[in-house]
Amino acid sequence: MQLDRGLREHVQVDGFSWWRALTAPYDVFHVHWPEILLQGRTPARALARRALFSLLLTRLRLRSTAVVRTLHNLRSHEMQSPRDRRLMELFDRRTTVWIRLNSFTPVPAGALERTIAHGDYRDWFAQYPSPPTVPGRVLYFGLIRPYKGIDTLISAFSTETDAAASAATLRIVGAPQTPQLAHNLESLAAADSRITFSFGYASDAALSREIGEAELVVLPYQEMHNSGAAILALSLCRPVLVPQNSVTDALASEAGGDWVSTYPGALSAQNLKNAVAAARRRHDTERPDLSARAWPAGLAAHLEAYECAVRAARSR
Structure with a gap:
């Protein structure tokens, strides 16, 4: 919430919905826990989420949209099926800039990354x-x-x-x-x-x-x-x-x-x-x-990460 509120003073921020993700114009898709997008309360809903996620991957690729992902954990704590893991692998390949919250978090070799400490409350x-x-x-x-x-x-x-x-x-x-x-x-x-x-x-x-x-x-x-x-x-x-x-x-x-x-x-x-x-x-x-966790510095670092991601995505 603090990140959302701070960013709105500098850029347009739209909350996630599947309709926006698949149809609205945006320069950066920023996600913290993408595996949550695959979860459904019933098998039918989970299947529908996988289909929507696949469409999202296609949309991001066709429009060369910058993808920024914040890494919170070393691995997901949610149970994932082989198909879900495959979708997450594809999403990882689409990720343009990785944001880690501490310098101990590994990122894919050769990937663009920024280290931005978790802000205080x-x-x-x-x-x-x-x-x-x-x-x-x-x-x-x-x-x-x-x-x-x-x-x-x-x-x-x-x-x-x-x-x-x-x-x-x-x-x-x-x-x-x-x-x-x-x-x-x-x-x-x-x-x-x-x-x-x-x-x-x-x-x-x-x-x-x-x-x-x-x-x-x-x-x-x-x-x-x-x-x-x-x-x-x-x-x-x-x-x-x-x-x-x-x-x-x-x-x-x-x-x-x-x-x-x-x-x-x-x-x-x-x-x-x-x-x-x-x-x-x-x-x-x-x-x-x-x-080191003051929000003005963290917000500036996020804005710079978005700019970097947009440049990198457009140069692909």
Whole structure:
């Protein structure tokens, strides 16, 4: 939303619809998760989506339209059939410029690429008041999917039973991918009354309140390469605990201080305990260094990427 709003001050931005994609005039087709375009709630709808996607590929080729793709993950977390993978391979070949959010993301050999850091959320959430922190509150927020590792978080939290942990609470906020996944998590947490859930879409106001009340935000993904949730938590001056890898080590160095704690391997109760202690050591007057994620620079970089993509597409 912030990218959309910022770009509209400089270029015409049209939201996606199949009608626009197949018939409207545009210079750049910018997509973040193209695999979503292939998904359908029923086999018939999925088949129709594949047909529309094939038409889109033809349209992009015939009109030499520039295609810009932002890479969020190392691989798609959605199940894909062989036919879907083939369509995605064809789309990759049509991509003119690849935008990656960090320097660790691989791109196809010889491809045009730009590295543009994920922007912060400070201005977007500035309208909401910051609530008092709830001592001992640990929070997970975001989409609830199997690869997010929320079951591991519940198990690690429930394992810690010392005096400090008895006053702690775990809050899980977000929309489950399936009702069965929500049921499984509730069953796993049933014996621990300190764990509560808020399933479903959270408004910006509700999300601001939930994050503001947390002492620590935990994002225990099985695979973490980029995380808008981590940037949002840091934007609201809440420390985060994330898996350790090259990307999160770089984020810890960027944010500074004790704002980003990392853990190797699987999340444990001791990891949680250490991260809460680190969060309490920070000073209230400090805030994470997110200066490299200011939106004016990010918007300028996107506009330059579009210009580059148009030139390259027209020269083919």
